[in-house]
Amino acid sequence: MPAAQLAPLDAPPGTRSVEEPNILVKDGSFWKKVTKVNLDTGEIVGERAPTRKDILTRLEFATVETKAHPTPAYLLSTLAGGADAPIAFRRAAINRAIGLVQGYRSNLRRYDKLPANRRGKPPSLPTVTLMPVTLYKGMGLLVREERRSFLKAKVWDGQVWRFEEYPVAIAPYQRGLLSVAEAEEARLDEVHAEACALKKNGRDEEAKVLLTADGKQRDGIPVLESGTLYHDGTRWRLHVPLSTPIRVKRAKDQLAENPDLPVTTVDLGVNNLAVAAAFDGANVKATLFIPGRQHEQRRLRKLHAIAARQRRTGGRPKRGSNRRIWRRILDGQEAQAKQAARRIVDFAKAEGSKVIVFEALSRMRAPKRGGFTRRQNLRRSYWMRGKIMLWTRHMALHEGILTVTRDAQFTSQACPRCGHLGARLCEASHHRRRGKDVFRCYACNWSGNADLVGALNLRKKWFGIFPSIAKLRREQKLREAQGKRTNRRKTTKTGPNRGAA
Numbered sequence: 001m002p003a004a005q006l007a008p009l010d011a012p013p014g015t016r017s018v019e020e021p022n023i024l025v026k027d028g029s030f031w032k033k034v035t036k037v038n039l040d041t042g043e044i045v046g047e048r049a050p051t052r053k054d055i056l057t058r059l060e061f062a063t064v065e066t067k068a069h070p071t072p073a074y075l076l077s078t079l080a081g082g083a084d085a086p087i088a089f090r091r092a093a094i095n096r097a098i099g100l101v102q103g104y105r106s107n108l109r110r111y112d113k114l115p116a117n118r119r120g121k122p123p124s125l126p127t128v129t130l131m132p133v134t135l136y137k138g139m140g141l142l143v144r145e146e147r148r149s150f151l152k153a154k155v156w157d158g159q160v161w162r163f164e165e166y167p168v169a170i171a172p173y174q175r176g177l178l179s180v181a182e183a184e185e186a187r188l189d190e191v192h193a194e195a196c197a198l199k200k201n202g203r204d205e206e207a208k209v210l211l212t213a214d215g216k217q218r219d220g221i222p223v224l225e226s227g228t229l230y231h232d233g234t235r236w237r238l239h240v241p242l243s244t245p246i247r248v249k250r251a252k253d254q255l256a257e258n259p260d261l262p263v264t265t266v267d268l269g270v271n272n273l274a275v276a277a278a279f280d281g282a283n284v285k286a287t288l289f290i291p292g293r294q295h296e297q298r299r300l301r302k303l304h305a306i307a308a309r310q311r312r313t314g315g316r317p318k319r320g321s322n323r324r325i326w327r328r329i330l331d332g333q334e335a336q337a338k339q340a341a342r343r344i345v346d347f348a349k350a351e352g353s354k355v356i357v358f359e360a361l362s363r364m365r366a367p368k369r370g371g372f373t374r375r376q377n378l379r380r381s382y383w384m385r386g387k388i389m390l391w392t393r394h395m396a397l398h399e400g401i402l403t404v405t406r407d408a409q410f411t412s413q414a415c416p417r418c419g420h421l422g423a424r425l426c427e428a429s430h431h432r433r434r435g436k437d438v439f440r441c442y443a444c445n446w447s448g449n450a451d452l453v454g455a456l457n458l459r460k461k462w463f464g465i466f467p468s469i470a471k472l473r474r475e476q477k478l479r480e481a482q483g484k485r486t487n488r489r490k491t492t493k494t495g496p497n498r499g500a501a
Contacts, residue, residue, distance in 0.1 A: 052095065081161060225243050248401075263279055265279070267412075276290075278353055
Protein backbone atom coordinates (compact mmCIF):
# COMPACT_ATOMS: atom_id res chain seq x y z
CA MET A 1 0.00 0.00 0.00
CA PRO A 2 1.31 3.48 -0.74
CA ALA A 3 2.17 5.95 1.98
CA ALA A 4 -0.22 8.39 0.29
CA GLN A 5 -3.06 6.97 2.35
CA LEU A 6 -1.30 8.03 5.54
CA ALA A 7 -0.22 11.42 4.21
CA PRO A 8 -3.03 13.34 5.96
CA LEU A 9 -1.74 11.99 9.27
CA ASP A 10 1.92 12.71 8.69
CA ALA A 11 1.78 16.01 6.81
CA PRO A 12 2.54 19.14 8.85
CA PRO A 13 -0.70 20.95 9.67
CA GLY A 14 -1.30 24.50 8.65
CA THR A 15 -2.49 27.74 10.25
CA ARG A 16 -2.67 27.46 14.03
CA SER A 17 -1.92 23.75 13.92
CA VAL A 18 1.63 24.45 12.74
CA GLU A 19 2.41 26.13 16.04
CA GLU A 20 0.67 23.48 18.11
CA PRO A 21 0.80 20.07 16.36
CA ASN A 22 -0.03 18.13 19.56
CA ILE A 23 -3.31 19.86 20.31
CA LEU A 24 -4.68 16.91 22.29
CA VAL A 25 -1.64 17.10 24.58
CA LYS A 26 -1.37 20.87 24.96
CA ASP A 27 -5.03 21.88 24.95
CA GLY A 28 -6.64 20.70 28.18
CA SER A 29 -10.15 21.74 27.15
CA PHE A 30 -10.65 18.42 25.33
CA TRP A 31 -10.20 16.51 28.59
CA LYS A 32 -12.44 18.58 30.85
CA LYS A 33 -15.16 16.79 32.77
CA VAL A 34 -18.66 16.60 31.32
CA THR A 35 -21.22 18.50 33.37
CA LYS A 36 -24.59 16.88 34.08
CA VAL A 37 -27.48 19.40 34.04
CA ASN A 38 -31.11 18.92 35.05
CA LEU A 39 -33.09 19.90 31.94
CA ASP A 40 -36.14 20.93 33.96
CA THR A 41 -34.43 23.22 36.49
CA GLY A 42 -31.15 23.98 34.71
CA GLU A 43 -29.17 23.08 37.85
CA ILE A 44 -25.83 21.26 37.73
CA VAL A 45 -26.32 17.83 39.28
CA GLY A 46 -22.85 16.37 38.83
CA GLU A 47 -19.79 15.75 36.68
CA ARG A 48 -18.21 12.76 35.00
CA ALA A 49 -15.01 11.99 33.15
CA PRO A 50 -15.25 12.42 29.35
CA THR A 51 -15.60 9.29 27.26
CA ARG A 52 -13.77 8.76 23.99
CA LYS A 53 -16.95 9.73 22.15
CA ASP A 54 -17.07 13.05 24.07
CA ILE A 55 -13.46 13.80 23.18
CA LEU A 56 -14.12 12.89 19.53
CA THR A 57 -17.08 15.31 19.42
CA ARG A 58 -15.04 18.12 20.96
CA LEU A 59 -12.11 17.51 18.62
CA GLU A 60 -14.33 17.48 15.52
CA PHE A 61 -15.96 20.72 16.68
CA ALA A 62 -12.51 22.30 17.03
CA THR A 63 -11.11 21.08 13.69
CA VAL A 64 -13.93 20.53 11.15
CA GLU A 65 -15.34 23.49 9.26
CA THR A 66 -19.15 23.42 8.84
CA LYS A 67 -21.88 25.93 7.90
CA ALA A 68 -22.97 26.23 11.53
CA HIS A 69 -19.35 26.53 12.70
CA PRO A 70 -17.26 28.11 9.88
CA THR A 71 -14.22 29.13 11.98
CA PRO A 72 -12.88 26.21 14.05
CA ALA A 73 -9.91 26.76 16.34
CA TYR A 74 -7.70 24.32 14.41
CA LEU A 75 -8.35 24.11 10.67
CA LEU A 76 -8.28 20.52 9.46
CA SER A 77 -8.91 21.68 5.88
CA THR A 78 -5.34 23.01 5.67
CA LEU A 79 -4.05 19.44 5.60
CA ALA A 80 -3.57 17.78 2.22
CA GLY A 81 -6.87 16.01 1.55
CA GLY A 82 -8.27 17.02 4.91
CA ALA A 83 -11.23 18.94 3.50
CA ASP A 84 -12.58 16.01 1.46
CA ALA A 85 -11.38 13.17 3.69
CA PRO A 86 -14.01 10.43 4.26
CA ILE A 87 -15.76 10.83 7.57
CA ALA A 88 -14.94 7.23 8.56
CA PHE A 89 -11.23 7.80 7.81
CA ARG A 90 -11.16 11.09 9.75
CA ARG A 91 -12.83 9.58 12.80
CA ALA A 92 -10.60 6.51 12.69
CA ALA A 93 -7.52 8.77 12.72
CA ILE A 94 -8.93 10.88 15.57
CA ASN A 95 -9.75 7.77 17.64
CA ARG A 96 -6.19 6.49 17.13
CA ALA A 97 -4.80 9.84 18.27
CA ILE A 98 -7.06 9.86 21.34
CA GLY A 99 -5.80 6.40 22.31
CA LEU A 100 -2.16 7.48 22.01
CA VAL A 101 -2.68 10.61 24.12
CA GLN A 102 -4.70 8.73 26.73
CA GLY A 103 -1.77 6.36 27.21
CA TYR A 104 0.65 9.28 27.45
CA ARG A 105 -1.50 11.09 30.03
CA SER A 106 -1.85 7.92 32.10
CA ASN A 107 1.93 7.36 32.11
CA LEU A 108 2.48 11.03 32.98
CA ARG A 109 0.14 10.81 35.98
CA ARG A 110 1.98 7.75 37.29
CA TYR A 111 5.30 9.53 36.74
CA ASP A 112 4.19 12.62 38.69
CA LYS A 113 3.06 10.50 41.67
CA LEU A 114 6.49 8.89 42.09
CA PRO A 115 9.05 10.40 44.51
CA ALA A 116 11.68 12.58 42.87
CA ASN A 117 14.47 10.03 43.47
CA ARG A 118 12.52 7.24 41.71
CA ARG A 119 11.14 9.03 38.68
CA GLY A 120 13.81 8.33 36.12
CA LYS A 121 13.14 9.27 32.51
CA PRO A 122 9.80 11.06 31.92
CA PRO A 123 7.34 9.60 29.39
CA SER A 124 7.96 10.86 25.87
CA LEU A 125 5.35 12.64 23.78
CA PRO A 126 3.36 10.38 21.44
CA THR A 127 4.67 10.47 17.89
CA VAL A 128 3.22 9.07 14.68
CA THR A 129 5.23 7.78 11.74
CA LEU A 130 3.06 5.09 10.16
CA MET A 131 -0.23 4.95 12.01
CA PRO A 132 -2.44 1.88 11.48
CA VAL A 133 -5.58 2.71 9.51
CA THR A 134 -8.92 1.03 10.13
CA LEU A 135 -10.83 0.56 6.87
CA TYR A 136 -14.44 1.06 7.88
CA LYS A 137 -17.39 0.41 5.60
CA GLY A 138 -17.12 2.60 2.49
CA MET A 139 -13.32 2.96 2.71
CA GLY A 140 -12.07 -0.51 1.84
CA LEU A 141 -13.26 -3.85 0.54
CA LEU A 142 -11.40 -7.17 0.39
CA VAL A 143 -12.27 -8.82 -2.95
CA ARG A 144 -11.47 -12.51 -3.51
CA GLU A 145 -11.69 -14.00 -6.98
CA GLU A 146 -10.64 -17.34 -8.47
CA ARG A 147 -7.39 -16.08 -9.96
CA ARG A 148 -6.51 -13.14 -7.74
CA SER A 149 -7.35 -11.32 -4.51
CA PHE A 150 -7.04 -7.59 -4.01
CA LEU A 151 -7.88 -4.83 -1.57
CA LYS A 152 -10.02 -2.06 -2.97
CA ALA A 153 -9.29 0.95 -0.77
CA LYS A 154 -9.97 4.67 -0.91
CA VAL A 155 -6.68 6.60 -0.92
CA TRP A 156 -5.44 10.17 -1.34
CA ASP A 157 -3.29 10.47 -4.48
CA GLY A 158 -2.18 14.05 -3.81
CA GLN A 159 -5.14 15.67 -5.53
CA VAL A 160 -8.33 13.69 -4.94
CA TRP A 161 -9.63 10.73 -2.95
CA ARG A 162 -10.21 7.71 -5.19
CA PHE A 163 -10.44 3.93 -5.03
CA GLU A 164 -7.38 1.86 -5.96
CA GLU A 165 -6.87 -1.89 -6.18
CA TYR A 166 -3.85 -3.52 -4.53
CA PRO A 167 -2.99 -7.25 -4.73
CA VAL A 168 -3.19 -9.22 -1.50
CA ALA A 169 -1.57 -12.57 -0.63
CA ILE A 170 -3.92 -14.83 1.40
CA ALA A 171 -2.81 -18.16 2.89
CA PRO A 172 -4.95 -21.26 2.18
CA TYR A 173 -6.16 -21.68 5.76
CA GLN A 174 -7.11 -17.98 5.80
CA ARG A 175 -9.17 -18.49 2.64
CA GLY A 176 -11.21 -21.17 4.41
CA LEU A 177 -11.98 -18.86 7.35
CA LEU A 178 -12.91 -16.00 5.02
CA SER A 179 -15.21 -18.28 3.02
CA VAL A 180 -17.13 -19.30 6.14
CA ALA A 181 -17.37 -15.68 7.34
CA GLU A 182 -18.53 -14.40 3.95
CA ALA A 183 -21.18 -17.13 3.69
CA GLU A 184 -22.54 -16.22 7.14
CA GLU A 185 -22.56 -12.53 6.25
CA ALA A 186 -24.43 -13.25 3.01
CA ARG A 187 -27.02 -15.31 4.93
CA LEU A 188 -27.60 -12.47 7.39
CA ASP A 189 -27.99 -9.98 4.54
CA GLU A 190 -30.61 -12.19 2.90
CA VAL A 191 -32.55 -12.54 6.17
CA HIS A 192 -32.53 -8.78 6.78
CA ALA A 193 -33.57 -8.09 3.17
CA GLU A 194 -36.48 -10.50 3.51
CA ALA A 195 -37.50 -8.87 6.80
CA CYS A 196 -37.45 -5.43 5.18
CA ALA A 197 -39.67 -6.70 2.36
CA LEU A 198 -42.15 -8.09 4.90
CA LYS A 199 -42.26 -4.78 6.76
CA LYS A 200 -43.00 -2.90 3.52
CA ASN A 201 -46.00 -5.17 2.97
CA GLY A 202 -47.27 -4.45 6.48
CA ARG A 203 -46.33 -7.85 7.92
CA ASP A 204 -44.37 -6.55 10.89
CA GLU A 205 -45.07 -9.52 13.16
CA GLU A 206 -43.72 -12.00 10.61
CA ALA A 207 -40.63 -9.85 10.10
CA LYS A 208 -40.03 -9.75 13.85
CA VAL A 209 -40.35 -13.53 14.13
CA LEU A 210 -37.96 -14.01 11.20
CA LEU A 211 -35.30 -11.72 12.70
CA THR A 212 -35.63 -13.38 16.09
CA ALA A 213 -35.23 -16.88 14.62
CA ASP A 214 -32.63 -16.37 11.87
CA GLY A 215 -31.45 -12.74 12.09
CA LYS A 216 -28.71 -13.38 14.66
CA GLN A 217 -25.22 -14.60 14.04
CA ARG A 218 -24.95 -18.32 14.76
CA ASP A 219 -22.78 -19.54 17.62
CA GLY A 220 -19.27 -20.55 16.61
CA ILE A 221 -19.51 -19.06 13.09
CA PRO A 222 -17.44 -15.90 12.48
CA VAL A 223 -18.27 -12.79 10.47
CA LEU A 224 -15.91 -10.19 9.03
CA GLU A 225 -15.23 -6.94 10.87
CA SER A 226 -13.50 -3.77 9.66
CA GLY A 227 -9.89 -4.50 8.69
CA THR A 228 -6.85 -2.55 9.87
CA LEU A 229 -3.97 -1.66 7.57
CA TYR A 230 -0.52 -1.43 9.16
CA HIS A 231 3.18 -1.62 8.26
CA ASP A 232 5.34 -4.14 10.14
CA GLY A 233 8.66 -2.59 9.07
CA THR A 234 9.11 -4.58 5.87
CA ARG A 235 5.70 -4.81 4.21
CA TRP A 236 2.09 -3.73 4.43
CA ARG A 237 -0.31 -6.09 6.16
CA LEU A 238 -4.09 -6.15 6.45
CA HIS A 239 -5.48 -7.44 9.74
CA VAL A 240 -9.08 -8.63 9.25
CA PRO A 241 -10.71 -9.59 12.58
CA LEU A 242 -13.34 -12.32 12.65
CA SER A 243 -15.90 -11.98 15.44
CA THR A 244 -17.54 -15.14 16.78
CA PRO A 245 -20.44 -14.99 19.28
CA ILE A 246 -20.02 -17.23 22.31
CA ARG A 247 -22.97 -17.20 24.70
CA VAL A 248 -22.00 -18.34 28.18
CA LYS A 249 -23.71 -17.66 31.51
CA ARG A 250 -21.85 -15.59 34.05
CA ALA A 251 -19.76 -17.55 36.53
CA LYS A 252 -21.81 -16.26 39.49
CA ASP A 253 -25.05 -17.35 37.84
CA GLN A 254 -23.65 -20.82 37.16
CA LEU A 255 -22.52 -21.11 40.78
CA ALA A 256 -25.96 -20.03 42.05
CA GLU A 257 -27.64 -22.72 39.94
CA ASN A 258 -25.12 -25.43 40.86
CA PRO A 259 -23.35 -25.08 44.26
CA ASP A 260 -21.14 -28.07 43.35
CA LEU A 261 -20.03 -26.48 40.07
CA PRO A 262 -16.94 -28.32 38.71
CA VAL A 263 -13.99 -25.93 38.56
CA THR A 264 -10.29 -25.99 37.79
CA THR A 265 -7.93 -23.84 39.85
CA VAL A 266 -4.52 -22.76 38.56
CA ASP A 267 -1.61 -21.61 40.70
CA LEU A 268 1.27 -19.98 38.80
CA GLY A 269 3.91 -21.42 41.07
CA VAL A 270 7.58 -21.01 41.93
CA ASN A 271 9.00 -24.42 41.09
CA ASN A 272 6.49 -25.09 38.31
CA LEU A 273 5.25 -22.73 35.66
CA ALA A 274 1.64 -23.65 36.51
CA VAL A 275 -0.14 -26.20 38.71
CA ALA A 276 -3.81 -26.99 37.99
CA ALA A 277 -6.27 -28.96 40.09
CA ALA A 278 -9.70 -30.11 38.86
CA PHE A 279 -12.45 -30.45 41.49
CA ASP A 280 -15.67 -32.42 41.61
CA GLY A 281 -17.40 -30.87 44.57
CA ALA A 282 -14.82 -30.84 47.37
CA ASN A 283 -12.79 -33.73 45.94
CA VAL A 284 -9.74 -33.37 43.71
CA LYS A 285 -10.32 -35.32 40.48
CA ALA A 286 -6.95 -34.72 38.80
CA THR A 287 -3.87 -32.48 38.88
CA LEU A 288 -1.64 -31.04 36.19
CA PHE A 289 1.97 -29.86 36.69
CA ILE A 290 3.53 -27.74 33.92
CA PRO A 291 7.29 -27.36 34.43
CA GLY A 292 9.04 -24.26 33.15
CA ARG A 293 12.61 -24.61 34.37
CA GLN A 294 14.08 -25.43 30.95
CA HIS A 295 12.55 -22.33 29.38
CA GLU A 296 13.78 -20.15 32.25
CA GLN A 297 17.30 -21.54 31.84
CA ARG A 298 17.27 -20.80 28.10
CA ARG A 299 16.03 -17.26 28.78
CA LEU A 300 18.68 -16.78 31.45
CA ARG A 301 21.43 -17.84 29.03
CA LYS A 302 20.24 -15.29 26.47
CA LEU A 303 20.12 -12.56 29.12
CA HIS A 304 23.67 -13.47 30.16
CA ALA A 305 24.73 -13.08 26.53
CA ILE A 306 23.19 -9.58 26.40
CA ALA A 307 24.87 -8.63 29.69
CA ALA A 308 28.24 -9.91 28.39
CA ARG A 309 27.89 -7.72 25.29
CA GLN A 310 27.17 -4.71 27.47
CA ARG A 311 30.27 -5.36 29.54
CA ARG A 312 32.43 -5.66 26.42
CA THR A 313 31.14 -2.34 25.05
CA GLY A 314 31.60 -0.60 28.40
CA GLY A 315 27.92 0.26 29.03
CA ARG A 316 24.91 0.73 26.81
CA PRO A 317 25.28 -1.22 23.54
CA LYS A 318 24.65 0.20 20.11
CA ARG A 319 20.97 0.59 19.28
CA GLY A 320 19.64 -2.60 17.71
CA SER A 321 22.76 -4.69 18.34
CA ASN A 322 20.87 -7.17 20.56
CA ARG A 323 17.64 -7.10 18.57
CA ARG A 324 17.86 -10.71 17.42
CA ILE A 325 18.44 -12.00 20.97
CA TRP A 326 15.56 -9.96 22.37
CA ARG A 327 13.36 -11.20 19.54
CA ARG A 328 14.17 -14.82 20.41
CA ILE A 329 13.41 -14.19 24.09
CA LEU A 330 10.04 -12.63 23.27
CA ASP A 331 9.11 -15.34 20.75
CA GLY A 332 10.11 -18.08 23.19
CA GLN A 333 8.05 -16.57 26.00
CA GLU A 334 5.01 -16.14 23.76
CA ALA A 335 5.26 -19.74 22.52
CA GLN A 336 5.70 -21.10 26.06
CA ALA A 337 2.72 -19.09 27.33
CA LYS A 338 0.49 -20.38 24.50
CA GLN A 339 1.55 -23.99 25.09
CA ALA A 340 0.88 -23.73 28.83
CA ALA A 341 -2.51 -22.10 28.23
CA ARG A 342 -3.45 -24.81 25.72
CA ARG A 343 -2.59 -27.56 28.21
CA ILE A 344 -4.61 -25.86 30.98
CA VAL A 345 -7.68 -25.45 28.76
CA ASP A 346 -7.49 -29.02 27.45
CA PHE A 347 -7.13 -30.29 31.02
CA ALA A 348 -10.16 -28.29 32.22
CA LYS A 349 -12.24 -29.43 29.24
CA ALA A 350 -11.32 -33.10 29.75
CA GLU A 351 -12.34 -32.90 33.43
CA GLY A 352 -15.66 -31.21 32.63
CA SER A 353 -14.89 -27.92 34.39
CA LYS A 354 -17.07 -24.89 33.67
CA VAL A 355 -14.84 -22.25 35.32
CA ILE A 356 -11.06 -21.78 35.57
CA VAL A 357 -9.90 -19.86 38.66
CA PHE A 358 -6.56 -18.02 38.57
CA GLU A 359 -4.79 -16.09 41.30
CA ALA A 360 -4.74 -12.33 40.69
CA LEU A 361 -1.19 -11.26 39.82
CA SER A 362 -1.61 -7.48 39.79
CA ARG A 363 0.47 -6.98 42.94
CA MET A 364 3.58 -9.00 42.16
CA ARG A 365 6.68 -7.40 43.66
CA ALA A 366 8.99 -5.60 41.24
CA PRO A 367 12.67 -6.56 41.58
CA LYS A 368 14.57 -3.93 43.53
CA ARG A 369 17.96 -5.58 43.92
CA GLY A 370 20.32 -7.66 41.86
CA GLY A 371 22.07 -7.16 38.56
CA PHE A 372 20.71 -6.67 35.09
CA THR A 373 20.25 -10.38 34.39
CA ARG A 374 18.34 -11.18 37.58
CA ARG A 375 16.02 -8.20 37.33
CA GLN A 376 15.23 -8.81 33.67
CA ASN A 377 14.67 -12.53 34.25
CA LEU A 378 12.23 -11.87 37.10
CA ARG A 379 10.33 -9.21 35.18
CA ARG A 380 9.92 -11.47 32.17
CA SER A 381 8.85 -14.33 34.38
CA TYR A 382 6.01 -12.12 35.68
CA TRP A 383 5.19 -11.04 32.13
CA MET A 384 4.97 -14.63 30.91
CA ARG A 385 2.60 -15.62 33.74
CA GLY A 386 0.36 -12.74 32.78
CA LYS A 387 0.43 -13.96 29.19
CA ILE A 388 -0.60 -17.44 30.34
CA MET A 389 -3.69 -15.94 31.96
CA LEU A 390 -4.46 -13.89 28.85
CA TRP A 391 -4.21 -16.82 26.43
CA THR A 392 -6.07 -19.16 28.79
CA ARG A 393 -8.97 -16.72 28.99
CA HIS A 394 -9.04 -16.46 25.19
CA MET A 395 -8.79 -20.20 24.50
CA ALA A 396 -11.17 -21.23 27.28
CA LEU A 397 -13.89 -18.89 26.06
CA HIS A 398 -13.92 -20.69 22.72
CA GLU A 399 -14.63 -23.91 24.65
CA GLY A 400 -17.45 -22.31 26.65
CA ILE A 401 -15.35 -22.10 29.84
CA LEU A 402 -15.11 -18.87 31.83
CA THR A 403 -11.94 -17.62 33.52
CA VAL A 404 -12.06 -15.68 36.79
CA THR A 405 -9.41 -14.38 39.21
CA ARG A 406 -9.29 -14.34 42.99
CA ASP A 407 -7.02 -12.55 45.42
CA ALA A 408 -3.86 -14.60 45.99
CA GLN A 409 -3.28 -13.35 49.54
CA PHE A 410 -2.20 -16.20 51.87
CA THR A 411 -3.15 -18.90 49.34
CA SER A 412 0.39 -20.34 49.60
CA GLN A 413 0.65 -19.85 53.38
CA ALA A 414 -2.66 -21.25 54.68
CA CYS A 415 -3.17 -24.96 55.28
CA PRO A 416 -5.80 -26.42 52.91
CA ARG A 417 -6.84 -28.94 55.63
CA CYS A 418 -7.28 -26.87 58.82
CA GLY A 419 -6.94 -23.28 57.54
CA HIS A 420 -4.11 -22.29 59.92
CA LEU A 421 -0.79 -20.71 58.99
CA GLY A 422 2.01 -22.76 57.45
CA ALA A 423 5.23 -22.24 55.51
CA ARG A 424 7.14 -23.45 52.47
CA LEU A 425 10.19 -25.51 53.38
CA CYS A 426 13.11 -27.00 51.47
CA GLU A 427 12.75 -30.74 51.05
CA ALA A 428 15.55 -32.76 52.67
CA SER A 429 17.40 -34.35 49.77
CA HIS A 430 20.86 -35.52 48.87
CA HIS A 431 21.10 -33.13 45.91
CA ARG A 432 20.64 -29.38 45.67
CA ARG A 433 17.13 -28.15 44.77
CA ARG A 434 15.95 -24.75 43.70
CA GLY A 435 13.14 -23.00 45.61
CA LYS A 436 11.06 -24.31 48.46
CA ASP A 437 9.31 -27.55 47.56
CA VAL A 438 7.19 -28.58 50.55
CA PHE A 439 4.43 -26.87 52.51
CA ARG A 440 4.03 -27.77 56.18
CA CYS A 441 1.28 -26.61 58.53
CA TYR A 442 2.32 -25.34 61.97
CA ALA A 443 -0.95 -26.49 63.57
CA CYS A 444 -1.81 -29.94 62.19
CA ASN A 445 1.63 -30.78 60.72
CA TRP A 446 0.08 -31.57 57.30
CA SER A 447 2.56 -31.41 54.43
CA GLY A 448 2.26 -31.44 50.65
CA ASN A 449 3.51 -29.95 47.42
CA ALA A 450 4.02 -26.21 47.94
CA ASP A 451 2.71 -25.16 44.52
CA LEU A 452 -0.32 -27.46 44.76
CA VAL A 453 -1.35 -25.82 48.05
CA GLY A 454 -2.05 -22.56 46.17
CA ALA A 455 -4.38 -24.36 43.73
CA LEU A 456 -6.22 -26.10 46.60
CA ASN A 457 -6.77 -22.82 48.45
CA LEU A 458 -7.97 -21.02 45.32
CA ARG A 459 -11.04 -23.27 45.34
CA LYS A 460 -11.85 -22.02 48.84
CA LYS A 461 -11.39 -18.44 47.61
CA TRP A 462 -13.80 -19.14 44.74
CA PHE A 463 -16.50 -20.62 47.01
CA GLY A 464 -15.96 -18.00 49.72
CA ILE A 465 -14.90 -20.44 52.46
CA PHE A 466 -11.26 -19.35 52.80
CA PRO A 467 -10.14 -18.49 56.37
CA SER A 468 -10.25 -14.86 57.46
CA ILE A 469 -7.25 -12.83 56.33
CA ALA A 470 -7.28 -10.93 59.64
CA LYS A 471 -7.05 -14.25 61.53
CA LEU A 472 -4.06 -15.39 59.47
CA ARG A 473 -2.32 -12.05 60.00
CA ARG A 474 -2.81 -12.34 63.76
CA GLU A 475 -1.23 -15.81 63.67
CA GLN A 476 1.64 -14.42 61.64
CA LYS A 477 2.30 -11.55 64.04
CA LEU A 478 2.02 -13.87 67.06
CA ARG A 479 4.66 -16.23 65.67
CA GLU A 480 6.95 -13.30 64.89
CA ALA A 481 6.51 -11.94 68.42
CA GLN A 482 7.48 -15.38 69.77
CA GLY A 483 10.60 -15.38 67.61
CA LYS A 484 9.37 -18.16 65.37
CA ARG A 485 9.80 -18.25 61.60
CA THR A 486 7.22 -17.23 59.01
CA ASN A 487 7.30 -16.75 55.25
CA ARG A 488 6.67 -13.01 55.43
CA ARG A 489 9.42 -10.86 54.01
CA LYS A 490 11.11 -8.65 56.55
CA THR A 491 11.10 -4.87 56.14
CA THR A 492 14.50 -3.37 55.41
CA LYS A 493 15.20 0.35 55.02
CA THR A 494 18.32 1.51 53.24
CA GLY A 495 17.18 5.08 52.54
CA PRO A 496 14.56 7.66 53.47
CA ASN A 497 12.05 6.45 50.84
CA ARG A 498 12.64 2.70 50.95
CA GLY A 499 9.75 0.36 51.75
CA ALA A 500 9.37 -3.32 52.28
CA ALA A 501 11.87 -5.45 50.45
